[in-house]
Amino acid sequence: MSDRHVMSVLLRSFLAAMTMIVLSAGLAMAQPRGGGGPDDRGGGTSAPRDADVVQSSGRPEYILVVPPAQAQPAIDALVAAGAQSLRQRPFAALGRLTVVFLLPRQLDLQDARSAVAPVAPDGVFDLHHIYRFAQAAPRIYAPTLIDDAGASRCSAPESVTVGLIDGPVDASHPALAASSVVSESVLGQGDRGASRAHGTAIAALIVGRDGAGNLSGFAQGARLHTITAFRREGGGNATDVEHIGSALDRLTGRGVWLINMSFAGPENRAFADLLSAAAWRGAVMVAAAGNDRTSRPVHPAAHPDVIAVTAVDALLRRKGAANNGAHIEVAAPGVDLFVAGGRGGAYESGTSHSAAIVSALVARMGRVAAERAVAA
Numbered sequence: 123m124s125d126r127h128v129m130s131v132l133l134r135s136f137l138a139a140m141t142m143i144v145l146s147a148g149l150a151m152a153q154p155r156g157g158g159g160p161d162d163r164g165g166g167t168s169a170p171r172d173a174d175v176v177q178s179s180g181r182p183e184y185i186l187v188v189p190p191a192q193a194q195p196a197i198d199a200l201v202a203a204g205a206q207s208l209r210q211r212p213f214a215a216l217g218r219l220t221v222v223f224l225l226p227r228q229l230d231l232q233d234a235r236s237a238v239a240p241v242a243p244d245g246v247f248d249l250h251h252i253y254r255f256a257q258a259a260p261r262i263y264a265p266t267l268i269d270d271a272g273a274s275r276c277s278a279p280e281s282v283t284v285g286l287i288d289g290p291v292d293a294s295h296p297a298l299a300a301s302s303v304v305s306e307s308v309l310g311q312g313d314r315g316a317s318r319a320h321g322t323a324i325a326a327l328i329v330g331r332d333g334a335g336n337l338s339g340f341a342q343g344a345r346l347h348t349i350t351a352f353r354r355e356g357g358g359n360a361t362d363v364e365h366i367g368s369a370l371d372r373l374t375g376r377g378v379w380l381i382n383m384s385f386a387g388p389e390n391r392a393f394a395d396l397l398s399a400a401a402w403r404g405a406v407m408v409a410a411a412g413n414d415r416t417s418r419p420v421h422p423a424a425h426p427d428v429i430a431v432t433a434v435d436a437l438l439r440r441k442g443a444a445n446n447g448a449h450i451e452v453a454a455p456g457v458d459l460f461v462a463g464g465r466g467g468a469y470e471s472g473t474s475h476s477a478a479i480v481s482a483l484v485a486r487m488g489r490v491a492a493e494r495a496v497a498a
Contacts, residue, residue: 176250178208178224184234186221188245193219196242203237204229222250262336263436264455264479270340278344278485284328285373285381287366289316289352289359297330297337297462298322307350308368316352316359319463323470324384326462327478328485337462340482347378352385361385366422367396374403381405382481383428384474386412386420386445393421401427408481410473417447424449429484433457433476444473454479 175182184205188196190212197207204226211220225234231249238245278284280302293303303325309315329346330339349369351361366383373381381400386409400407409423411432423430423445430449433441433456440446441457456476460467 174252176252181224183250184223184225185250186245186247187218188242189217190219192242192245196238196245197221199237199241200234262460264459267455278341279488280343282485282488283345283347283378284481284485285378286325286346286348287351287369287383288321288324290318290350291321291325291348292318295322295462297326297332300331301329302345305348308365309350309353313353315350316354323461323463324474324478327475328482336460337467340479341485344485363390363393370396370400374400374405379404379406380485381407382478383409383422384477386410386423389419389421394425397422397425397427406484408477410477411445411450413443413472414445415443416445419447419449431473431477431480433473441471452480
């Protein structure tokens with residue numbers, strides 16, 4: 123059978139599987155639940171952990187806050203009980219002196235307080251606790267929505283290469299530093315490359331590796347071949363049929379069969395012919411539906427040989443600006459996703475990100491799955 127038929131079978135099997143996974147997992151998430159979610163966590167009343175206390179030589183520090191006139195008797199009482207004084211710091215404006223101690227194993231907090239109370243009635247003795255910025259951990263819902271959370275997250279075969287037509291990618295970003303990323307450009311000498319923000323976010327959603335899991339891609343293990351086709355133009359980033367065609371030509375010529383296109387624009391007959399030619403060569407192409415609040419078909423997503431992806435949120439509601447229409451074949455998470463940005467991460471929304479997730483899931487199927495689908 124032709125590569126074009128292989129792609130057709132792959133699309134049908136993939137879309138059927140995605141529909142079942144997203145609906146079953148997403149509907150379960152949409153049910154009301156008691157109690158707070160990840161953003162509701164606080165530290166006000168929970169018991170302190172060892173990690174919440176300043177450590178010295180592997181032992182927890184304790185701190186005495188005392189009026190200066192009562193300081194020396196309190197210090198003497200603690201040292202007599204076996205405590206070790208580490209350092210002092212006066213707070214003149216507050217009328218207090220702080221003294222940091224280590225306690226021996228036989229002297230606990232209550233015993234130390236009992237030693238201080240008779241000689242320094244205004245002194246206060248407690249653990250030397252650590253305080254942190256009151257910022258919540260990123261809310262990561264996409265893996266759960268597609269039933270791909272935690273240690274069970276699948277990886278892609280190392281033999282799979284995903285092609286990415288986008289702006290420049292920062293391969294040194296912490297989420298991509300351990301991934302296999304090859305980059306090249308089809309821009310001319312006079313062109314300025316687009317911002318790296320979009321391309322880096324899309325790349326990390328596909329192949330990112332992050333020990334904390336916040337910026338992990340959905341096709342870890344796959345290789346990424348990026349083509350910079352977007353340039354700075356006016357106040358934004360743009361490309362054209364000529365540069366997209368050049369990128370498609372390079373990727374298909376290098377045997378890259380899976381191509382992500384997280385961009386959208388008007389229907390164009392010349393562009394359509396290039397997409398058809400890539401499909402005939404066996405390319406499986408995934409594209410963003412666009413964010414124009416319209417059902418009007420846009421390219422490349424509306425091309426019959428391209429998987430068109432729109433965006434939904436954690437409750438399976440379509441993103442307000444995400445395009446819709448009969449040509450849309452699948453929806454994927456794309457609202458308030460935590461993606462690679464700067465030297466860390468940031469929240470972003472858009473069908474661009476949804477398309478990246480779908481491309482990653484296709485990569486995990488591998489081309490072998492397509493051949494098996496045809497054989498069946």
